[in-house]
Amino acid sequence: MQPEAVWPGAQVVLRLPSGYHAVHEVKPNTTILLGKYGNFQCNFLIGRPYHYTYEILDQDSSSGSSGLRIVPPTELYSDINDDEATTTADLEEEDQAGTDGKGARAQFEILDQKGEVLLRTNRNIVDDARSQTMTMEEIEMLKAEGKGSGKDLIAKILDSHSALDQKTAFALAKYTLRKTKKYLRRFTVLPLDVPLLARWIMTEKDASKTMELREETLALIGSWSNVHFMPPPVGEEQNLSGIVGQGRWLVVDETAGLLVAAAAERLAILHPQYQQETRPTATQVDGAVSVPSDDVVQSQSEISQRTQPRPSIRKPTFASSNTITVIHANAQPNLSLLRYFGFDAANPAPSHPLTRHLKTISWLQLLHPEADNACTEPENVAPEVVQTWKSGKRSNYYRKRRRWERTVAVVSNTQHGGFDGLVIASPMSTPTILHHLVPLLRGAAQVVVYSPSIEPLVELADFYSTQRRVAYFNDPPAPEAMPTEDFPVNPTLLLAPTIQTICCRPWQVLPGRTHPLMTGRGGAEGYVFIATRVLPAEGGVEARGISKKRKGKVEDMSKEACESRSGKVMRVQDEEIMES
Numbered sequence: 001m002q003p004e005a006v007w008p009g010a011q012v013v014l015r016l017p018s019g020y021h022a023v024h025e026v027k028p029n030t031t032i033l034l035g036k037y038g039n040f041q042c043n044f045l046i047g048r049p050y051h052y053t054y055e056i057l058d059q060d061s062s063s064g065s066s067g068l069r070i071v072p073p074t075e076l077y078s079d080i081n082d083d084e085a086t087t088t089a090d091l092e093e094e095d096q097a098g099t100d101g102k103g104a105r106a107q108f109e110i111l112d113q114k115g116e117v118l119l120r121t122n123r124n125i126v127d128d129a130r131s132q133t134m135t136m137e138e139i140e141m142l143k144a145e146g147k148g149s150g151k152d153l154i155a156k157i158l159d160s161h162s163a164l165d166q167k168t169a170f171a172l173a174k175y176t177l178r179k180t181k182k183y184l185r186r187f188t189v190l191p192l193d194v195p196l197l198a199r200w201i202m203t204e205k206d207a208s209k210t211m212e213l214r215e216e217t218l219a220l221i222g223s224w225s226n227v228h229f230m231p232p233p234v235g236e237e238q239n240l241s242g243i244v245g246q247g248r249w250l251v252v253d254e255t256a257g258l259l260v261a262a263a264a265e266r267l268a269i270l271h272p273q274y275q276q277e278t279r280p281t282a283t284q285v286d287g288a289v290s291v292p293s294d295d296v297v298q299s300q301s302e303i304s305q306r307t308q309p310r311p312s313i314r315k316p317t318f319a320s321s322n323t324i325t326v327i328h329a330n331a332q333p334n335l336s337l338l339r340y341f342g343f344d345a346a347n348p349a350p351s352h353p354l355t356r357h358l359k360t361i362s363w364l365q366l367l368h369p370e371a372d373n374a375c376t377e378p379e380n381v382a383p384e385v386v387q388t389w390k391s392g393k394r395s396n397y398y399r400k401r402r403r404w405e406r407t408v409a410v411v412s413n414t415q416h417g418g419f420d421g422l423v424i425a426s427p428m429s430t431p432t433i434l435h436h437l438v439p440l441l442r443g444a445a446q447v448v449v450y451s452p453s454i455e456p457l458v459e460l461a462d463f464y465s466t467q468r469r470v471a472y473f474n475d476p477p478a479p480e481a482m483p484t485e486d487f488p489v490n491p492t493l494l495l496a497p498t499i500q501t502i503c504c505r506p507w508q509v510l511p512g513r514t515h516p517l518m519t520g521r522g523g524a525e526g527y528v529f530i531a532t533r534v535l536p537a538e539g540g541v542e543a544r545g546i547s548k549k550r551k552g553k554v555e556d557m558s559k560e561a562c563e564s565r566s567g568k569v570m571r572v573q574d575e576e577i578m579e580s
Helices: 078-082 088-096 136-145 151-159 169-183 194-204 215-225 258-266 294-307 336-341 363-367 383-387 391-416 430-440 455-463 466-474 550-556 559-579
Strands: 011-015 021-025 031-033 039-041 053-059 066-070 108-111 117-120 186-191 248-253 283-285 288-290 323-328 358-362 419-425 441-451 494-501 527-533
Touching: 021 194, 039 053, 151 169, 194 215, 194 258, 194 336, 215 258, 215 419, 215 441, 215 527, 248 258, 248 430, 258 323, 258 336, 258 419, 323 363, 323 391, 358 363, 358 391, 363 391, 383 391, 419 430, 430 441, 430 455, 441 455, 455 494, 455 527
Parallel strands: 248 323, 248 419, 323 358, 419 441
Antiparallel strands: 011 021, 011 186, 031 039, 053 066, 053 186, 108 117, 283 288, 441 527, 494 527
16 A cells, blocks of 8 residues: 655655656655756655645755745646636637628637737748747746746746737647746656556656556556455464465566566555654645754664664565465566565565565476476584584575575475466467466466567467367377477367457547647557466266156157057047037
8 A cells, every 4th residue: 555645765756847757766865856847855755745746946055955835726727727618609609700790710819908919820920939039048047046936937938929929829828838848847746656657667768678568558457367455364374385375376577577566556565564653754834845854864764773673584484365476587587667666676675565475486496496406405404513603604504594495485385376367478488388377277267468469469369269179179189298289288278268458548639629649659559368267177078867848758659659649639529529
């Protein structure tokens, strides 16, 4: 669960007026640089709620840093509240009215009381750079002075434009908005979650590192994989080798940890727990934000470090419910994006939920554990002999033993199977992955495979099609011969394979100007393969029961019985005719 306020060590997203996002870590007694928008101290954000909009004030000559002011909602939406909404009836009246009195559309947007034109249409306007009389040197000089939050600079730029009165209402609003995005010194603090991280990587970073995985595709994967939190059974012991549990998912992630982060967020194990009693809080005085001094922040952090208990030397324990098992092909998994949520895979913090709920295993450890050195038990030395060693040698011995115990426990847990779902996002050959991992799933488990292009998924859907399944039943290959050329996977293990896609395109919705945004980024569309794990029935299928149909009894009658019965019916009919 995400915290409601900003705490030290948290990753926050600063939404700038230009529409771009900046991700920063909140470190006490440090300064955040926002380029042309200015800079400020991180201490001004500590203890403040998210979703506040701040305005960077003038720089203080003594400290050299700028202060912050919380922008009230009335000021944020003043432009929207002041503008009059244009309805369809107003547009129709404008169409019927005209300057020539013949019903032609008006060529002038705004008129004064005398009927003189204030703002014209841009039909006869030619853009000229000389319309702006203020030079860049003057603008940079005003920016260097640092007076105000940028409003005065925007007002001076608008006043120095010689052709401002020739712009239409739409052109004037567009020009003002462009200058506001460029010079207004404001930002909004947002919490960092997985959809926002995916959008930031897709639009402003290298999207190829995450296989161009979009936020809407992440939502589709999470929905079909059915990843959700499941309460652990009552009385369950969570030990090192415990296998019994609910909510265990297999993940093959080659998106730098983005897929793991999405699954962990649905399991409520992604965000660390912050201790609010040891955090310094900021206060607001007359609209400006004040913060404790550096000495107070430093003293509180030192007290927090002294009061923290020393790490225990006990054996590492794993949670048996709501776990994620990541299978990777390298010596170490690539989970670099988890650092934005306070988790370091190389040196995990004991207090982070992912430390007990995230397990990693390589393909070599899963398929051939005897060939991996990490699965080889180190020499077991008597405790009396270990106590005679030096501290460095003794620590190295215990570290090797704990690493071996952890690796063996993860391998045993994974090979036991019984997982609730499988999610794959990898450039590796998907049939080879499913050949080894589908048998580890329980019945009715969901299998979800992501691919930037549709061709690999179409081939995969053909491997699990009905025609392949019928051919497999008619001439099943030997189990030791699998996989074969005709059957790369067992087509009887997955049912109802489907391929889906989703894409959210932003649109500009304006009267007469509705169209998709032309500045949207392209890239891969992204497709998702979905199937359900089934358990094939062993042996033949037989139908049993007692038939009670009368038609069967009539067919079993002998010929003599049928003839006698028909003769009896004829005699009854003759008697009825004689009586009538």
